[in-house]
Amino acid sequence: MNMRKGVVPWLLAAMVVLMGSNGVAVAEGEVQPANQPAAAAVTAPTIVIDKTELNNGGTIKVSGRVPAGKPVYLEVWAAEHSVRANRFDSELDKETNKRPYIFYISEEMPAYYKIFAPKEMQAKIDAAKKEGRKWSYSALLKDMGAEAAFNIPAKMKIEHYQSTLMASIVGSRGDLLPTMDEKENRKRAMQLTKARFRSPDKVFAADVDIKPDGTYTAEIKIREGLSPGKYKIVAVVDKKTKSEPATFENKIAFPLVYLDNAGTSLNIFYPFVLSLCVAIFGVLMGAGGGFIMNPLLLALFPALPHTIVAGTVTPTVLFSQGSGIYNYSKIKFINWKLGCGIGVAMLLGGFIGPKLTEMITLDQFKFAFGWILLVLAVLMFWQTTPGYLSRNKKEQAILKEFKKRAEEAAKGGK
Amino acid sequence: MKIEFWGQEFKVNMVIGCIGGFLIAIMSSMFGFGGGPFMVPLMTVALRLPMYLVVGSSLLAIFFNTSISTMRHYQFGNFDLYFFLAMFPAAILGGYIAPQIAKRVSPLVVKRVACMGLVVLALNLLGVY
Numbered sequence: 001m002n003m004r005k006g007v008v009p010w011l012l013a014a015m016v017v018l019m020g021s022n023g024v025a026v027a028e029g030e031v032q033p034a035n036q037p038a039a040a041a042v043t044a045p046t047i048v049i050d051k052t053e054l055n056n057g058g059t060i061k062v063s064g065r066v067p068a069g070k071p072v073y074l075e076v077w078a079a080e081h082s083v084r085a086n087r088f089d090s091e092l093d094k095e096t097n098k099r100p101y102i103f104y105i106s107e108e109m110p111a112y113y114k115i116f117a118p119k120e121m122q123a124k125i126d127a128a129k130k131e132g133r134k135w136s137y138s139a140l141l142k143d144m145g146a147e148a149a150f151n152i153p154a155k156m157k158i159e160h161y162q163s164t165l166m167a168s169i170v171g172s173r174g175d176l177l178p179t180m181d182e183k184e185n186r187k188r189a190m191q192l193t194k195a196r197f198r199s200p201d202k203v204f205a206a207d208v209d210i211k212p213d214g215t216y217t218a219e220i221k222i223r224e225g226l227s228p229g230k231y232k233i234v235a236v237v238d239k240k241t242k243s244e245p246a247t248f249e250n251k252i253a254f255p256l257v258y259l260d261n262a263g264t265s266l267n268i269f270y271p272f273v274l275s276l277c278v279a280i281f282g283v284l285m286g287a288g289g290g291f292i293m294n295p296l297l298l299a300l301f302p303a304l305p306h307t308i309v310a311g312t313v314t315p316t317v318l319f320s321q322g323s324g325i326y327n328y329s330k331i332k333f334i335n336w337k338l339g340c341g342i343g344v345a346m347l348l349g350g351f352i353g354p355k356l357t358e359m360i361t362l363d364q365f366k367f368a369f370g371w372i373l374l375v376l377a378v379l380m381f382w383q384t385t386p387g388y389l390s391r392n393k394k395e396q397a398i399l400k401e402f403k404k405r406a407e408e409a410a411k412g413g414k
Numbered sequence: 415m416k417i418e419f420w421g422q423e424f425k426v427n428m429v430i431g432c433i434g435g436f437l438i439a440i441m442s443s444m445f446g447f448g449g450g451p452f453m454v455p456l457m458t459v460a461l462r463l464p465m466y467l468v469v470g471s472s473l474l475a476i477f478f479n480t481s482i483s484t485m486r487h488y489q490f491g492n493f494d495l496y497f498f499l500a501m502f503p504a505a506i507l508g509g510y511i512a513p514q515i516a517k518r519v520s521p522l523v524v525k526r527v528a529c530m531g532l533v534v535l536a537l538n539l540l541g542v543y
Contacts, residue, residue: 084491261494268500275501279508284516284524289505290447292528295535310446311492315484316505317448321477323509328470335419335467338426339474342457345432346449346479349439354486356444369445370539376451377532384525392465399466 045072047235047243054250056265057224061217062246066237068214071118073149073236076220078112079247080229082156083263085109085196087188088163088359101163103173103359104188108156109196111227111263114203115141115149116218122206129200133363137194138187140204149236153193154186163359173355198362225265225303228252264303271297275316283320290317291376295369306365310357331406419467430460435475442476443483449476 050061066072086105093100117125121144128135141147163174180188197203208218220233228250235243252258257268274296275289282289290313297309328334357365382388415428434456442449453472457463487493 257496257500259494259497261491262497266497268496271497271500272504275504276508276511279505280512280515281524281528283509283512284519284521285528289508290442291445291451292531292535293501294446295539299535299538307487307490307492308494308497310444311487311490312494312497312501313446314443314480314487315493315498316501318477318480318484319502320505320509321448321473321480324473325470325477328473333466334470334474335417336474337415337417338431338467339471340478341415341426341428342431342435342471342475343478345435346439346475347482349436349441350443350479350481350483351486353440353443354483354490354492356440357446357487357492358490365445366539366541370536372441372445373532373536373539377529377536379451379455380525380529380532384522384529389522395465398464399469402466 045235045237045241045243047233047246049233049246049248052248054222054248056252056256057222057226057250060220060222060248062220062233062235063215063217064235064243065215066210066235067241068212070214070237070241071145072208072210072216073118073144073146074116074208074218074220074233075149075151075236076112076114076116076231076233077110077152078227078229078250079110079232081111081227081258081260081263082108083111083196083261085192086358087191087195088361089191102177103161103163104158104192105160105173106156106158106189106192109192110152112222112231113153113193113197114205115146116205116207116220117144117146118208118210119206121204125200125204125206128204135194135200137190137203140200141190144204146204146236148239149234150186150190151234151236153189154182156189158185158188158192160188195361222250225256226250227263227265228258259304259308262304262308264301266301266304270300274300279320290314291373295373298366298369306362307357311354331403331410333403333406424463424467426461426463431457434460435479439479439483443479443486446483446487449479 045064045066047062047064050063054060062074064072084105084107086103089100089102089104091099124140124143128140141150158180160177160180161174162177167174193203205221207220208216210216216235222231230247230249232245232247234245252265255268256265258265275293278289278293278296282292293313293316294309297304297313298306325334360368383392415426417424417426435453438449438452438456442452450472453476454468457468457472458465484493
């Protein structure tokens with residue numbers, strides 16, 4: 001029974017770990033502004049913005065002048081906050097007929113990244129949207145002629161790992177592969193951009209209106225709930241013809257809080273209320289609320305990455321479990337041998353699981369979770385059928401009886 | 415394996431228990447929930463253990479899983495402090511409020527509502543609507 005004493009320090013240790021410096025996990029990397037090649041003075045595009053400050057999103061009017069008859073693209077990105085983007089490449093390589101199983105990850109993806117193209121390109125974006133999940137970032141970029149505008153993510157540092165089955169089992173990312181060359185980095189950066197922002201209209205918009213004489217105007221809409229801080233805009237005509245970056249700032253105020261790892265701003269009261277309701281419901285049902293909280297968060301806040309949702313809900317249920325164990329152990333209602341025996345097996349599983357979360361895409365996550373929930377619903381329905389209930393009634397009576405005895409024994413012991 | 419609990423002896427098939435626990439742990443840590451709703455049926459139905467033995471011991475087993483997966487999620491940078499701080503106090507508060515309501519509602523009704531809620535959420539995740 002000496003393990004009982006171990007529970008409280010454990011809890012404390014877990015709390016310390018959780019509360020500990022968040023700075024470790026937060027990517028410090030600030031996106032470097034593109035090094036502007038000194039464009040030829042005559043043809044250098046100009047860029048003017050009508051305001052330098054936004055309050056949780058809004059519209060900015062951009063205007064300027066480029067050499068007549070050329071299309072212009074506006075590359076807009078959040079310069080102060082970056083997020084993580086990752087992708088697990090397990091698609092069949094057509095040339096070698098093998099699956100590469102390479103895991104790409106970068107911490108330097110801007111929290112906001114979008115290319116605004118001339119208005120005529122709308123049809124191309126719509127076509128990409130029709131392709132559903134299969135749309136290709138690089139193909140759309142090429143199709144729109146916007147390749148020259150893809151600069152910021154192309155320069156970010158991407159690490160890639162050769163993943164193996166063994167590495168997955170021990171829960172590592174695999175072997176770190178040597179740094180990619182510029183061209184390869186650019187190609188992978190496009191895939192990561194898609195992996196992070198997912199849908200075509202998050203990363204492309206057709207908003208720039210160009211007059212025959214080369215003047216252009218655009219209304220750039222910045223959504224609500226984006227990262228705060230400085231944003232930069234560069235007008236790009238081709239590889240060598242770019243404007244100086246224009247800067248504006250997006251401000252957010254309490255109760256809106258920027259979630260650094262998630263890369264979005266959120267009214268902090270929403271998750272609070274949601275969590276409260278789910279916790280009450282969970283206790284009434286006699287189960288933790290985690291399996292309701294997760295899908296609810298995914299459904300209500302599509303901007304949150306599934307890894308963050310899973311990784312943040314898990315510690316929330318830790319405390320209620322800990323206090324539950326403490327209460328049961330007080331009346332000696334836990335069999336330590338059984339609990340720890342199965343617990344060790346679960347320890348191994350819990351070690352592997354979080355890595356798999358990172359490996360799969362949101363769609364795979366939703367698909368698998370959807371089926372799990374259906375199974376769970378069936379399981380729960382079975383628990384409300386008459387046959388189960390009559391059997392359960394006896395069990396519950398015995399449970400109560402034993403609990404009463406245990407409580408009395410615990411009191412008597414003192 | 416034989417275990418003793420309140421003067422009674424039970425035989426437990428630890429092979430089934432451990433394999434089941436392992437699989438449930440992978441699944442629940444991957445999707446970020448506790449695993450209780452799967453663990454209790456595993457232990458009562460597959461291991462044929464009585465309910466009064468399962469309630470506490472399954473919680474202990476799950477606690478192992480949740481603590482290690484919390485550490486791993488943290489290690490991979492899947493943890494967001496502000497988000498956690500918004501949900502954590504609410505979860506504790508809920509734990510205090512719930513027992514007050516519990517006397518007034520039937521667990522059967524709660525379970526049926528939960529059932530429907532789960533189906534709705536599942537269909538949402540599967541993209542049916």
